[in-house]
Amino acid sequence: MTVHIGVIGAGMIGQDHIRRLTEVITGATVTAVTDIDQARATEVATRVGATALPTGSDLIHSPDVDAVLVTSWGPTHAEHVLNAIAVGKPVFCEKPLATTAEDCLRIVEAERAHGRRLVQVGFMRRFDVGYRQMKDVLTSGAIGTPLIVHCAHRNPTVPDSYVSAMAAQDTAVHEIDVLRWLLDDEISSVQVITPRATGKRFGHLKDPQIMLFETANGVRIDLEVFVNCQYGYDIQCETVGEDGLVRLPDPAAVGIRTAGRHGTAVLQDWKGRFGDAFDTEFGEWVAAVTAGAEPTGPSSWDGYAATVITDAAVQSLESGGEVITVDMKPRPVLYGATS
Numbered sequence: 001m002t003v004h005i006g007v008i009g010a011g012m013i014g015q016d017h018i019r020r021l022t023e024v025i026t027g028a029t030v031t032a033v034t035d036i037d038q039a040r041a042t043e044v045a046t047r048v049g050a051t052a053l054p055t056g057s058d059l060i061h062s063p064d065v066d067a068v069l070v071t072s073w074g075p076t077h078a079e080h081v082l083n084a085i086a087v088g089k090p091v092f093c094e095k096p097l098a099t100t101a102e103d104c105l106r107i108v109e110a111e112r113a114h115g116r117r118l119v120q121v122g123f124m125r126r127f128d129v130g131y132r133q134m135k136d137v138l139t140s141g142a143i144g145t146p147l148i149v150h151c152a153h154r155n156p157t158v159p160d161s162y163v164s165a166m167a168a169q170d171t172a173v174h175e176i177d178v179l180r181w182l183l184d185d186e187i188s189s190v191q192v193i194t195p196r197a198t199g200k201r202f203g204h205l206k207d208p209q210i211m212l213f214e215t216a217n218g219v220r221i222d223l224e225v226f227v228n229c230q231y232g233y234d235i236q237c238e239t240v241g242e243d244g245l246v247r248l249p250d251p252a253a254v255g256i257r258t259a260g261r262h263g264t265a266v267l268q269d270w271k272g273r274f275g276d277a278f279d280t281e282f283g284e285w286v287a288a289v290t291a292g293a294e295p296t297g298p299s300s301w302d303g304y305a306a307t308v309i310t311d312a313a314v315q316s317l318e319s320g321g322e323v324i325t326v327d328m329k330p331r332p333v334l335y336g337a338t339s
């Protein structure tokens with residue numbers, strides 16, 4: 001069986017995922033594309049032999065669409081995800097699931113009413129080989145009980161449309177998701193402090209930021225978010241346990257010796273760093289859809305949790321560094337709660 005996928009939002013990542021679905025993944029084909037920029041929808045659809053449709057609703061209701069991929073702007077995600085749930089179609093939604101906790105909860109409630117999981121959220125780090133190896137080490141008990149996690153998330157630069165709150169909403173949200181998953185623990189409080197700002201930024205931007213999280217089990221996490229670090233795209237993560245530590249490997253790169261120096265190139269963007277993770281993410285999603293099974297990746301509950309925690313981080317930033325307690329609803333049984 002080939003899964004027929006309809007794509008809502010044919011921008012940067014939408015086009016990259018369409019390439020992935022049509023050229024890398026087996027078992028899927030893109031049959032429909034929509035974008036509020038109709039010319040873009042037509043151009044992208046034509047490239048892959050799909051039909052350009054006028055709206056997200058047309059696409060979701062199309063009989064030629066078995067599953068939906070949402071890669072439009074964040075504030076539009078909730079509407080499309082809710083429409084897909086209403087017709088019972090699997091839906092993969094790029095992060096964020098929704099831009100407000102209330103909208104995330106509406107999605108969780110709609111999915112619970114449907115009775116089984118239909119939604120997967122695009123937190124691709126859970127599919128990265130390094131993070132998966134780190135998860136295996138933690139689960140095996142090899143380094144004992146985790147106590148501290150040190151992380152850094154650095155981008156070389158960002159456009160001037162990037163504002164200070166996006167350090168949590170757009171950037172740290174990836175660590176927030178992957179650390180909940182890695183530690184199998186919930187984040188209970190967050191504090192955001194701002195060191196001296198880099199001069200290589202736009203005047204409006206607080207960069208870098210240091211985010212301090214505490215989990216329900218008492219693990220302490222420090223995360224440096226630095227989105228104008230200049231030198232490259234650099235993701236670091238080290239978990240310290242009672243008996244040792246485990247560190248995320250740097251991406252494999254050849255060593256170059258020349259002109260009296262020895263070094264390796266540093267990647268410049270997330271596409272290079274997480275390309276393989278995106279491929280695995282979609283391979284596993286398509287396999288689940290093909291089998292008629294529930295998706296195994298990040299759920300709408302994970303999308304809700306990430307939004308609640310990023311809201312708390314923004315609140316801390318805006319308060320000048322207060323410790324904010326994360327106020328999360330109880331996890332429903334559909335998403336793994338024991339009662």
Ligand SMILES: NC(=O)C1=CN([C@@H]2O[C@H](COP(=O)(O)OP(=O)(O)OC[C@H]3O[C@@H](n4cnc5c(N)ncnc54)[C@H](O)[C@@H]3O)[C@@H](O)[C@H]2O)C=CC1
Nearest residue numbers: 009010011012013014035036071072073074076094095096
């Ligand atoms: N997992 C990851 O690492 C990444 C995830 N993203 C997420 O992917 C989403 C899209 O980001 P980009 O591709 O960078 O943005 P983009 O601006 O390049 O593309 C978004 C496209 O959606 C279209 N659009 C907006 N509202 C629409 C609607 N209601 N119906 C149909 N089309 C609509 C726009 O015209 C545009 O073509 C965002 O939510 C972003 O946070 C983006 C980059 C990396």
Ligand SMILES: O=C1[C@@H](O)[C@H](O)[C@@H](O)[C@H](O)[C@H]1O
Nearest residue numbers: 153155170171172174227270
């Ligand atoms: O999701 C992403 C971007 O939207 C975000 O702006 C970057 O900071 C992240 O590294 C990238 O993974």
